[in-house]
Amino acid sequence: MDTSKRTKPLVGIIMGSDSDLKIMIRASEFLEKNHVPFEIEIVSAHRTPELMFEYARTAKKRGLRVIIAGAGGSAHLPGMIASLTTLPVIGVPIGSHNLNGMDSLLSIVQMPSGIPVACVAINGSLNAAILACQILALNSKDISSSIEEYRKNLSHSVIKKREKLKIK
Ligand code: RP5
Numbered sequence: 671m672d673t674s675k676r677t678k679p680l681v682g683i684i685m686g687s688d689s690d691l692k693i694m695i696r697a698s699e700f701l702e703k704n705h706v707p708f709e710i711e712i713v714s715a716h717r718t719p720e721l722m723f724e725y726a727r728t729a730k731k732r733g734l735r736v737i738i739a740g741a742g743g744s745a746h747l748p749g750m751i752a753s754l755t756t757l758p759v760i761g762v763p764i765g766s767h768n769l770n771g772m773d774s775l776l777s778i779v780q781m782p783s784g785i786p787v788a789c790v791a792i793n794g795s796l797n798a799a800i801l802a803c804q805i806l807a808l809n810s811k812d813i814s815s816s817i818e819e820y821r822k823n824l825s826h827s828v829i830k831k832r833e834k835l836k837i838k
Contacts, residue, residue: 700799726754745777
């Protein structure tokens, strides 16, 4: 089955607050550009714990295959979601005001053994989306081709920069 042909969301993008949206939007833009169906929502581990439980518990049944969770500060959302589902969870540490995202990074990356969360860089939501696509690409030729194409373009952009530098 080619998963990119489905219209039901395959990727769930969630974030602790609307203040995270300016970072998390990059993930949704990448998925949109590559025709990967997704949903995007605010789900807070601390402020809406019941909603977080409901979201994680129903995620697999609703057809999601990967969850990208962005959170800042005491960033429990990715880890708590991961504890409630066996879907792969990719955590995005959001750059916070007081500690520049070090608090978010350490909260997300230091998961205890048994409940993994794949953690990208602070504000690394684009990489989270690419990683989600690479996971989905295992079951989708279309998504696999999109990622191959993305990589080619990435290399090409560096080659172009090299050429531009030589001319100067
Ligand atoms: C976290 O608290 C959110 O993920 C956000 O990064 C941080 C601050 O939230 P706001 O006070 O801006 O709503 O739950």
